[in-house]
Amino acid sequence: MPNSPFTAGIAPGRLPADEIARNFTDLHPPMDAHEAHVAADRCYFCHDAPCTIACPTEIDIPLFIRQIATGTPEAAAKTIFEANILGGMCARVCPTEELCEEACVRMTAEGKPVEIGRLQRHATDTLMARQGHPFERAAPTGKRIAVVGAGPAGLSCAHRLAWHGHDVTLYEAREKPGGLNEYGIAAYKSTEDFAAREAAWVMGIGGIELVQGRRLGDTLDLEALRHEFDAVFLGVGLGGVNALAAEGEQREGVLNAVDFISELRQAADLGALPVGRNVVVIGGGMTAIDAAIQSRLLGADQVTVAYRRGRDRMGASRYEQDLAASHGVRFLFNAQPKAIHDGAIELALTEEVDGALRATGETVSLPADQVFKAIGQTLTTDGGLELMGGKIAVDRSMKTSLANVWAGGDCASGGDDLTVTAVAQGRDAAEDIHRTLAG
Amino acid sequence: MADLTSEFVGIRSPNPFWLASAPPTDKEYNVRRAFEAGWGGVVWKTLGAEGPPVVNVNGPRYGVVYGADRRVLGINNIELITDRPLETNLEEMARVKADYPDRALIASIMVPCEEAAWKAILPRVAETNADGIELNFGCPHGMSERGMGSAVGQVPEYIEMVTRWCKQYYDRPVIVKLTPNITDIRKPAAAARNGGADAVSLINTINSITSVDLDNFAPMPTIDGKGSHGGYCGPAVKPIALSMVSEIARAEATRGMPISGIGGITTWRDAAEFMALGCGNVQVCTAAMTYGFRIVQEMMSGLSQWMDEKGYRSTADFVGRAVPNVTDWQYLNLNYVTKARIDQDLCIKCGRCYAACEDTSHQAIAMGEGRVFEVIDAECVACNLCVDVCPVEDCITMERLAPGTVDPRTGRVVQDEYANWTTHPNNPMATAAE
Numbered sequence: 001m002p003n004s005p006f007t008a009g010i011a012p013g014r015l016p017a018d019e020i021a022r023n024f025t026d027l028h029p030p031m032d033a034h035e036a037h038v039a040a041d042r043c044y045f046c047h048d049a050p051c052t053i054a055c056p057t058e059i060d061i062p063l064f065i066r067q068i069a070t071g072t073p074e075a076a077a078k079t080i081f082e083a084n085i086l087g088g089m090c091a092r093v094c095p096t097e098e099l100c101e102e103a104c105v106r107m108t109a110e111g112k113p114v115e116i117g118r119l120q121r122h123a124t125d126t127l128m129a130r131q132g133h134p135f136e137r138a139a140p141t142g143k144r145i146a147v148v149g150a151g152p153a154g155l156s157c158a159h160r161l162a163w164h165g166h167d168v169t170l171y172e173a174r175e176k177p178g179g180l181n182e183y184g185i186a187a188y189k190s191t192e193d194f195a196a197r198e199a200a201w202v203m204g205i206g207g208i209e210l211v212q213g214r215r216l217g218d219t220l221d222l223e224a225l226r227h228e229f230d231a232v233f234l235g236v237g238l239g240g241v242n243a244l245a246a247e248g249e250q251r252e253g254v255l256n257a258v259d260f261i262s263e264l265r266q267a268a269d270l271g272a273l274p275v276g277r278n279v280v281v282i283g284g285g286m287t288a289i290d291a292a293i294q295s296r297l298l299g300a301d302q303v304t305v306a307y308r309r310g311r312d313r314m315g316a317s318r319y320e321q322d323l324a325a326s327h328g329v330r331f332l333f334n335a336q337p338k339a340i341h342d343g344a345i346e347l348a349l350t351e352e353v354d355g356a357l358r359a360t361g362e363t364v365s366l367p368a369d370q371v372f373k374a375i376g377q378t379l380t381t382d383g384g385l386e387l388m389g390g391k392i393a394v395d396r397s398m399k400t401s402l403a404n405v406w407a408g409g410d411c412a413s414g415g416d417d418l419t420v421t422a423v424a425q426g427r428d429a430a431e432d433i434h435r436t437l438a439g
Numbered sequence: 440m441a442d443l444t445s446e447f448v449g450i451r452s453p454n455p456f457w458l459a460s461a462p463p464t465d466k467e468y469n470v471r472r473a474f475e476a477g478w479g480g481v482v483w484k485t486l487g488a489e490g491p492p493v494v495n496v497n498g499p500r501y502g503v504v505y506g507a508d509r510r511v512l513g514i515n516n517i518e519l520i521t522d523r524p525l526e527t528n529l530e531e532m533a534r535v536k537a538d539y540p541d542r543a544l545i546a547s548i549m550v551p552c553e554e555a556a557w558k559a560i561l562p563r564v565a566e567t568n569a570d571g572i573e574l575n576f577g578c579p580h581g582m583s584e585r586g587m588g589s590a591v592g593q594v595p596e597y598i599e600m601v602t603r604w605c606k607q608y609y610d611r612p613v614i615v616k617l618t619p620n621i622t623d624i625r626k627p628a629a630a631a632r633n634g635g636a637d638a639v640s641l642i643n644t645i646n647s648i649t650s651v652d653l654d655n656f657a658p659m660p661t662i663d664g665k666g667s668h669g670g671y672c673g674p675a676v677k678p679i680a681l682s683m684v685s686e687i688a689r690a691e692a693t694r695g696m697p698i699s700g701i702g703g704i705t706t707w708r709d710a711a712e713f714m715a716l717g718c719g720n721v722q723v724c725t726a727a728m729t730y731g732f733r734i735v736q737e738m739m740s741g742l743s744q745w746m747d748e749k750g751y752r753s754t755a756d757f758v759g760r761a762v763p764n765v766t767d768w769q770y771l772n773l774n775y776v777t778k779a780r781i782d783q784d785l786c787i788k789c790g791r792c793y794a795a796c797e798d799t800s801h802q803a804i805a806m807g808e809g810r811v812f813e814v815i816d817a818e819c820v821a822c823n824l825c826v827d828v829c830p831v832e833d834c835i836t837m838e839r840l841a842p843g844t845v846d847p848r849t850g851r852v853v854q855d856e857y858a859n860w861t862t863h864p865n866n867p868m869a870t871a872a873e
Binding site for chain 2: 037038045047048049050109
């Protein structure tokens with residue numbers, strides 16, 4: 001008898017293969033040309049547009065939408081890529097409801113923004129479907145730069161440097177470039193191997209040599225890089241996962257949510273990926289939401305996100321919370337793990353008083369075959385750099401405490417753990433490196 | 440409840456909405472559908488002289504101009520008059536009129552500028568029991584190359600001559616349809632009146648090329664790589680039509696002459712505007728071609744609701760009421776001083792008013808902290824551009840400065856009394872105020 005959502009314990013193939021395949025198709029299907037025209041016509045071409053101000057990469061949104069409206073989505077894509085070379089992925093994963101679309105004046109006018117994210121995807125998909133890379137490199141400068149980490153920050157930085165004519169060596173510890181785009185984002189946001197295709201397309205500008213299997217603090221030494229290269233950019237992300245500090249954390253069935261998502265993203269057959277009948281995700285950010293929804297999509301019967309504070313403190317946007325709820329994910333607020341038992345988790349209820357969290361003394365117990373930890377990630381190596389709040393300290397130009405070393409993305413201070421922020425920081429670091437090297 | 444019944448030059452119809460002579464009125468089948476849908480009258484597609492009918496192109500006949508979301512703003516056409524035998528049309532007209540005696544049925548006619556041609560066709564038309572005729576002096580394409588349509592409408596003497604023949608050989612109302620492809624619309628209208636016309640109808644279509652195919656470098660619509668100008672109609676031409684209607688309504692030589700309004704009428708409101716400028720009824724084509732005949736239901740209900748709200752019992756109560764308010768620029772009150780006012784509660788902060796004023800007007804809007812847009816009275820000339828580009832209705836309005844207050848732009852006290860250019864000190868031709 002095949003497995004079902006009610007099969008006890010942790011089991012693969014809880015749903016028929018075709019249902020799983022359907023579950024993991026595009027969250028927001030791409031717009032066709034007509035749909036894009038209708039949507040683009042709603043843009044008011046605002047002066048000093050609030051959407052552009054809200055975008056961490058400051059894409060000229062009214063311009064690209066007007067370019068779509070006038071039948072040139074390719075020109076629109078160039079407008080996007082000039083500001084954000086990972087505009088394709090950002091169109092899929094940006095929390096637009098908290099950025100450009102929240103700022104859209106149509107929200108004030110009628111509570112329904114211009115669909116900026118989907119329009120951006122329409123434009124970028126159109127151009128990326130064409131052969132070749134849209135930008136040409138400047139004349140060679142003879143400068144060599146090491147970019148460590150091929151995630152959003154590293155790819156963005158490497159591309160901008162290559163564009164300016166520098167030669168880039170891009171180091172990546174994992175098998176594929178892309179960072180969290182490849183390993184850490186819900187599968188239904190990056191279908192059809194988009195992260196890998198995008199990384200290859202970005203590097204298509206030329207002048208970027210990808211060197212895989214090299215990890216900072218392990219097979220890469222920052223001091224050696226500083227000697228070998230004219231400049232170094234660190235976009236290494238956060239490799240560690242915070243511990244729960246709960247009894248039974250070492251039990252089988254307790255996993256890092258990022259590892260679960262990474263395994264899911266790389267799985268050749270989602271039907272072979274085991275998931276619990278009862279899943280509890282600990283955390284309140286996007287990783288928690290992505291792990292919870294995908295558990296449901298694989299066929300988990302009961303999925304609960306337990307967050308230690310109230311709903312308003314959750315890192316995941318209300319839109320993402322509602323998306324999870326619509327997939328049958330349950331939310332338990334003001335509950336933090338106390339102990340993990342065989343097939344169950346015990347949670348202590350909490351309350352927040354004057355910003356301080358304290359246990360009320362009550363506990364609840366939930367059935368749990370699988371517990372995913374999604375309570376934040378940590379820097380695994382500091383490379384001897386000054387830190388700030390557990391991350392590499394950087395100034396506004398993304399300079400670290402060491403000369404000729406820049407950093408950006410999740411590993412650097414000041415960001416907000418978004419792909420789009422990482423892209424902005426990688427780009428801005430590249431511009432500062434370019435200025436510095438030009439003397 | 441408002442009475443929509445219309446009587447135009449003695450022709451009665453249950454409402455003032457007629458279909459204009461055009462593709463929708465080419466056949467019995469279409470006209471029956473129109474009457475079933477509720478249209479008050481129909482001007483049948485233009486009849487030509489006896490003999491082999493005209494032929495149409497076999498490629499596209501229409502070109503289009505779109506607004507947002509492919510909304511049709513204007514259509515041009517290169518279709519000619521009816522390409523069906525005269526006899527067929529006359530038989531169908533007689534049948535339809537017999538079956539719909541309460542509806543207006545008008546025959547549109549275009550035959551060569553020869554008395555014999557008109558003398559020959561008019562008795563045939565009379566036999567159909569049509570309520571009247573409309574002389575097509577308007578079509579600007581194809582037929583005009585053969586000395587008909589707008590080729591006649593552009594020569595007032597011809598209009599007068601042909602109208603006179605029609606009044607001589609036909610005893611029911613004669614409506615003269617005017618071409619807008621002329622400098623001064625009052626001249627052909629006066630010629631029609633001099634010839635004895637009962638009414639004029641306007642506007643016919645405007646010479647136009649709707650677009651150019653940038654792959655083939657050919658005007659649209661394109662026939663085998665070539666294009667010809669067509670006649671433009673639809674919402675885009677309404678302002679031109681309204682102006683021409685008003686000119687005829689207020690000119691001394693044509694004042695009081697019945698007018699059937701045509702030109703981009705799409706909604707009940709458009710119809711009411713034409714009627715306010717002096718049209719006894721209206722004719723519609725493009726809106727029906729875009730949406731189908733059922734739109735007349737909205738036109739009837741909308742006009743009826745508005746008349747009820749205003750207390751008008753019949754259309755005669757408001758026809759022409761806007762005519763006295765159309766004047767020449769020189770008589771506009773220069774002491775009427777207004778300033779733009781932005782309602783901060785309605786403002787959605789798009790900044791279009793700011794961009795328009797800052798880039799293209801008088802730098803009279805300030806953009807403050809938090810995207811607050813405010814009018815600088817000392818710079819505002821009251822041009823209204825901000826009102827026009829604002830996407831929110833009534834968010835920006837023009838407010839009159841009370842007499843006695845100082846206009847911060849000019850530093851002058853706003854005067855209460857009316858004063859226009861004719862008496863303005865800057866006018867070298869100024870005449871002393873009476």
